[in-house]
Amino acid sequence: MKQIIAGDIGGTHCRLALAQVDACSVTLRQQIDYPAQNFPDFETALGQFIQEHAAGETIEAACFAIAGPIRSQRATLTNLPWTLDSQQLQQRFGISQVHLINDFAANGYSLTVLGERDYYEIQAGESLSGNRVILGAGTGLGMALLADVQGKIQVRASEGGHMDFAPVDEEQDELLHFMHQELVRVSYEHVLSGPGLLRIYRYVASRQQVDTGMVSKATDPAAAISRRALSGEDPLAAHALELFFRLYGSCAANLALIGLATGGVYLAGGMAARLVKPLGQSGFVAAFNNKPPMSELLQNMPVKVITNPHAGLLGAAWYAGNR
Structure with missing residues (x-):
């Protein structure tokens, strides 16, 4: 060795x-x-x-x-x-x-050496061979494409997290407009990251004219928002976290279509692992599959969270x- x-x-x-x-x-x-x-x-x-x-x-x-x-x-x-x-x-x-x-x-x-105990499944899909993709929100938003070449993984690095953010409904259109007040160009990383969750929370709070100073000044604002959302003490935080999960699902589906990920979609990074059960119970999967006319293709793709830190x-x- x-x-x-x-x-x-x-x-x-x-x-x-x-x-x-x-x-x-x-x-x-x-x-x-x-x-x-x-x-x-x-x-x-x-x-x-x-x-x-x-x-x-x-x-x-x-x-x-x-x-x-x-x-x-x-x-x-x-x-x-x-x-x-x-x-x-x-x-x-x-x-x-x-x-x-x-x-x-x-x-x-890492998929070469990880085992089934290292994953949390949020969509079963079909167990097929083929290309895979991996993405994850943390301090930023990372992505990579995994080609299946004669049963072996070949990884292609990507800076896809810096793709333009694409809203899919009226609320997300409003979020984009809100973020344009501070950013000339809004990428997916600006939304799907720890700082991105704070931006979403500030957007949700602005609609209710609620001050976010206490959360914004926390040592780890994203962790504070997640904690307040899951404890039930802050409905605005709960709304922000749910919107974050739906955005995550839509972005993951975009990458899955780019990579034709019939072999599976993997979520990595600290945020998905820490929030794995709420993520699985959220609108992530519905947003992931809501890509007509490709919805059936996406429904057949396994989606897993890598839980090994x-x-x-x-x-x-x-x-x-x-x-």
Whole structure:
């Protein structure tokens, strides 16, 4: 088995792990979740991890999953002022192979090693082979396409979360108009993300002329809105969360049609995993299937939430170990 360092780096978290990898399995040995804002750059965080958890280990390769586009093995994160360069990392830390991949590509590769216990099914569909897609709302909105090539996964990274937001009803038209007051261009990430849920809540509250200052100033406004919605204490939060779920379903269906995802649609990221049961009971599935004349095709696609919190790390480790 190969000894690997894997990382899953987003706008909020810098997750690092020491892993043992072969063609069919990944074992995470040491796992650390650093608050990204605690470090001026990635190299400082990685240096601390190696000093504390991998000193004396023989590291054969590393792979870091990045929330942002990667060009010539160099990446600047979309929601964090860090830049990573694979050659610089190789030279500084003496690792012979360092790979940078998109974070949702890493989630896609994780499907190679995840089992049924790592999913929550929200639409059974039909168990067919074929292409798959993966998306997930968190600090931003990630997407990837997974091609089925002779029974093996080939992942294609995407920045589809930055596609233009497309309303499907009058309420969503009004939401778009509300968001245009602050944003010149509104993308799906502006709606389907932690900051997006706050924007939706502010929109819903504005219709009732309710002040949102207390929620807006919370340490994690999206978590506060979800908590207030699910506790029943705030009907506006409940409305906002339900609208968020319907928007999520519509966006997921758009990606499923682009990828012709007869093999399944997978939701990743912290928001879906934390809200998995309310998501399954919401209007997500109805919105997902409401795409005539393609509704029957969508109804036959399995839709699952990845509940394993280490999926990004597992996928990054598997990628490094099998290159």
